[in-house]
Structures are given as structure tokens and as C-alpha cells.
Amino acid sequence: MSSGSAGAIARYETAIGQLQSYVGDPIATIDGALAESPDFVAGHLMKALTLATLAERQYAPAIAQSIAAARDHGARANARELGLLQAAAQVADGDWHAACRSLDAVLTDFPRDALALQVAHLMDFYRGDALNLRNRVARVLPHWSREVPGYSYVLGMHAFGLEEMNQYPEAEETARAALAIEPKDGWAVHAATHVMEMQGRIGEGIEWLVSRERDWAPDNGFAFHNFWHLALFHLDGADHAKALELYDRAVHPGPAQMLLTLVDATALLWRLVLDGADVGPRFAEVADEWESKLDGEGGNYAFNDLHAALAFAATGRDAAMARLLQHVARAAESAGTNGAMEREVGMPLIRAIAAYGRGRFDEAADLIAPVRDIAHRFGGSHAQRDILSLTLIDAARRAGRASLARHVLAERLVAKPGGAWGRRILARIDATSPATH
Ligand SMILES: [Fe+2]
Structure with a gap:
């Protein structure tokens, strides 16, 4: 680091640990460091890059301010800081791919830069870059070991990347290795949870999360998402009451503080409704939140926009849907x-959801089908994007296209033989249009 008092650098270390563990507030900590040492270039860069990982337009002014401060104090900035500065400027400019290349250049020379690795991993997630969710971590792994602080978090990231590359046994083994070092690593818990979700190991998934809840839940900013996964496991068994109890208690206990949680809340409600559950006033509450953020955040990130569309379709808010489509266009x-994400994935899917909401199921199916296989381009996990398959199957069934519904559903029946949800959907299709062969 080219600047910063010893106290500020100590706070930086604390903030890195908070960023990796999701326990505590790294922004508050780094603000403390900057108050103590206003010329702390690395601190300004950390603030900019950490805020960027929230993928919300509301933080753009703060990010720009941090980048400007890093430049103002950066006359003696070193190579690593200059690399991080370039990445931050590229994120601020909307070029997430270039930012990840810059972060990788930093990691080439500084493979233990935990900030560069953490931020790039989250950006890989937002960009739907499964290859680098795995390989970017693999490239630095030889430089880490149990002796290096934070090693478990690197293993946890590698585990998630392996899972998104469908290497389930390796992913689970790596997640368990991370947890042997740090049982509270919520990202590693999450990686193994994904393996169980993808393999349809429903009972085991519930046991996995519930038995470890005291490790991953308390004071953890990522806990809402692991609770979302737990609710999905209960939803598989048609336990709507339990899924809703988790929703009320842990996924959406009040207005969402982050769009990440509003996305999960929306996605869970949509799945529940697809499965025939009565979710009461919850969808209206969520749609209110999306509507209040529409002019600020609409068109900022296609994956979020899709979820706003789900909330508007579920509540018949045609005017809000039209405004959303304007932002997205x-x-x-x-x-x-994000421009490319919206063009290739976001806009066709939002049109599909708007059609679904208006009861034009044929059109919805035709719009989702060609985009589903490239939808990773707008980010999210396989488990999150499963909502597209579920919606396509439901639209096809309602449109009277039972063959298409059964055709797409077959993927689920093969991948998750232990899951009950697929069989339930099949029974619903059969009830609508009895199979002829
Ligand atoms: Fe997840």
C-alpha cells in the first residue's frame, strides 16, 4: 500500500475479513479507516469496489467519489493500486468484463489480493461466467494454504465455481474442506447447498442447513440467501407453510435493504404461486418495493429487472411493467x-413475463424457450435461473402445449430423481392434458 496509517491498514484488514465472511459492515469499517487516514488510496479503492459488488445504481455517486479520491491521493500509487483503480473505473463505466480482466491482471502479480479475488468472483457471478467462478479461483489457489488468513473463503469460492461448472462431487468435497477450517463460512455452506439443490437431495439439504444454522445465520449478511435455499427445499416437498414461515422470518422480514434480497423474495413467491400456494399480500408488498425503486434502478442490471417484472406480472401492474420495459429498452x-444482457436476455424474458401476466401463455412460452439456454449471460446461479424453466413449463401447460411442457420437465425429472416437485408438475400437466403415449 502506498499510503495509509498503521491504524487505517489494520481496519482495512478487518474490512477484508468482513467482506469475505459477510459478518459485519466492511463499508463502515473502511469509512473509519478513511476518517483516520483520508489519503488512504487502497481504502478508497476498497470502498469503490465493494459498493460495486452490490450492483445497484444508487451507489454510483459514492463509487465515483471514491475513485476520484483515490486519483487525488494517488500520485505515489503502486502497481497494484493502479490495477485496482483501473478495475474500479471500468465497473463505474459499466464495462464489467473489462473490470474482471483488470482484476485478473492484479491477481496475476498479487494472487493473494483478497479484495481483487472477492470482487472478481462476485462480478463473475453477475456476469454468469461459470468458467471463471471456478478457474479464476484455481489460478490463485497454489498461492494460498492453511497458513494464509482467509484460506477457507478461497476454498469456498472455488467450491461454488466447481458447482456452477456441474462438478458436484469436487464442489462438495471442497466446500467441506473449507468448513473444516472455518465452520462459519456461509459461502462454503452455500456451495454445498447448491450441490444438494442441483442433485435433488432435498432431505439432506434441509438437514445440512438446519444442523449448521448457528454457524451461517447469526449476524450474517448472506444468511437471507441460505434461508432462501432452505425454503426451496421445503417447497420441493410442497410444504408451503414452512416456506412462507421462512420467507416471513428470514428472507423478507421487512422492506428489503438490498436488491439481492428483494430478488430472492420475489423469486420465492413466484415459485410458490406456480405451485398453487396462496401468498396473501406478500406479492403486493414486494411489488410496491420494486415500484418505488423503478426509476432509480430500472435498466441497471437485467437480472434484477426480470425480478421486478415477475412482481409486476404477479400483481397485474401493467403501468409499472410498461415503465420497466421503457427503462430496459x-x-x-x-x-x-448490461446493455448486452438486456438485449440478449433481459428484454425478451421481461416481455415473456409480461405476456404470462396477461394470460398470453403461448407467447410467453415462445419468448422464454429460445433465451433459456443463453440466460446465464445475465448472471445468477443455475438454481436461480431454474425459475425460467419452471415458468416455461407452466406457460406451455396453460397454453395447452403439453408435449413442450413434458419435454422441458424431463430435464428436472432426470437431474433430480429424489425431488417431489417435478413429479407434482407432471401430475398437473397430466391432469390438464392426459398423456396419449
Ligand atoms: Fe444460491
Whole structure:
């Protein structure tokens, strides 16, 4: 580091640990470091890059301010800081792919830069880059060991990357190795949870999360998402009451503080409704939140926009849907990473969800089908994007296209032989259109 008092650097170390563990507030900690040492270039860069990982437009002014401060104090900035500065500027400019290349250049020379690795991993997630969720971590792994602080978190990231590359046994083994070092590593718990989700190991998934809840839940900013996974396991068994209890207690106990949690809340409600559950006033509450953020965040990130569309479709909010589509169409014309995401994935899917909401199921199915296999381009996990398959199957069934519904459902029946949800959907299709062969 080219600047910063010893106290500020100590706070930086604390903030890195908070960022890796999701326990505590790294932004508050780094603000403390910057108050103590206003010329702390690495601190300004950490603030910019950490805020960027939230993928919300509301933080753009703070990110720009941090980048400007890093430049102002950066006359003696070293090579690593200059690399991080370049990455931060590229994120701020909307080029997430370039930012990840810059972060990788930092990691080439500084493979133990935990900030560069953590931020790039989350950006890989937002960009739907499964290859680098695995390989970017693999490239630095030889430089880490049990003797290096934070090693468990690197293993946890590698485990998630292995899972998103469908290497389930290796992913689970790596997640368990991370947890042997740090049982509270919520990201490693999450990686193994994904393995169980993808393999349809429903009972085991519930046991896995419940038995470890005291490790991954208390004071953990990521706990809402592991609770979301737990609710999905209960939903598989048609335990709507339990899924809703988890929703009320842990996924959406009040207005969402982050769009990440609003996305999960929306996705869970949509799945529950697809499965025939009565979710009461919850969807209206969530749609209110999306609507209040629409002009600020609409068109900022296609994956979030899709979830806003789900909330508007579920509550019949045609005017809000039309406004969302305007934001998305404008974003689709822009350069940058999200522009392409909106053009290729976000806009067709949002049109599909709007059609579904209006009861035009044939059109919805036709819009989802060609995009589903490239939908990783707008990020999220396989488990999150499963909502597209579920919606396509339901739209096809309602449109009277039982063959298409059964065709897509077959994927689930093969991948998750232990899951009950697929068989339930099949029974629903059979009840609508009895199989003829
Ligand atoms: Fe997940």
C-alpha cells in the first residue's frame, strides 16, 4: 500500500475479513479507516469496489467519489493500486468484463489480493461466467494454504465455481474442506447447498442447513440467501407453510435493504404461486418495493429487472411493467455489459413475463424457450435461473402445449430423481392434458 496509517491498514484488514465472511459492515469499517487516514488510496479503492459488488445504481455517486479520491491521493500509487483503480473505473463505466480482466491482471502479480479475488468472483457471478467462478479461483489457489488468513473463503469460492461448472462431487468435497477450517463460512455452506439443490437431495439439504444454522445465520449478511435455499427445499416437498414461515422470518422480514434480497423474495413467491400456494399480500408488498425503486434502478442490471417484472406480472401492474420495459429498452441500446444482457436476455424474458401476466401463455412460452439456454449471460446461479424453466413449463401447460411442457420437465425429472416437485408438475400437466403415449 502506498499510503495509509498503521491504524487505517489494520481496519482495512478487518474490512477484508468482513467482506469475505459477510459478518459485519466492511463499508463502515473502511469509512473509519478513511476518517483516520483520508489519503488512504487502497481504502478508497476498497470502498469503490465493494459498493460495486452490490450492483445497484444508487451507489454510483459514492463509487465515483471514491475513485476520484483515490486519483487525488494517488500520485505515489503502486502497481497494484493502479490495477485496482483501473478495475474500479471500468465497473463505474459499466464495462464489467473489462473490470474482471483488470482484476485478473492484479491477481496475476498479487494472487493473494483478497479484495481483487472477492470482487472478481462476485462480478463473475453477475456476469454468469461459470468458467471463471471456478478457474479464476484455481489460478490463485497454489498461492494460498492453511497458513494464509482467509484460506477457507478461497476454498469456498472455488467450491461454488466447481458447482456452477456441474462438478458436484469436487464442489462438495471442497466446500467441506473449507468448513473444516472455518465452520462459519456461509459461502462454503452455500456451495454445498447448491450441490444438494442441483442433485435433488432435498432431505439432506434441509438437514445440512438446519444442523449448521448457528454457524451461517447469526449476524450474517448472506444468511437471507441460505434461508432462501432452505425454503426451496421445503417447497420441493410442497410444504408451503414452512416456506412462507421462512420467507416471513428470514428472507423478507421487512422492506428489503438490498436488491439481492428483494430478488430472492420475489423469486420465492413466484415459485410458490406456480405451485398453487396462496401468498396473501406478500406479492403486493414486494411489488410496491420494486415500484418505488423503478426509476432509480430500472435498466441497471437485467437480472434484477426480470425480478421486478415477475412482481409486476404477479400483481397485474401493467403501468409499472410498461415503465420497466421503457427503462430496459433504453438500457438495451447502451454500450457496456448490461446493455448486452438486456438485449440478449433481459428484454425478451421481461416481455415473456409480461405476456404470462396477461394470460398470453403461448407467447410467453415462445419468448422464454429460445433465451433459456443463453440466460446465464445475465448472471445468477443455475438454481436461480431454474425459475425460467419452471415458468416455461407452466406457460406451455396453460397454453395447452403439453408435449413442450413434458419435454422441458424431463430435464428436472432426470437431474433430480429424489425431488417431489417435478413429479407434482407432471401430475398437473397430466391432469390438464392426459398423456396419449
Ligand atoms: Fe444460491
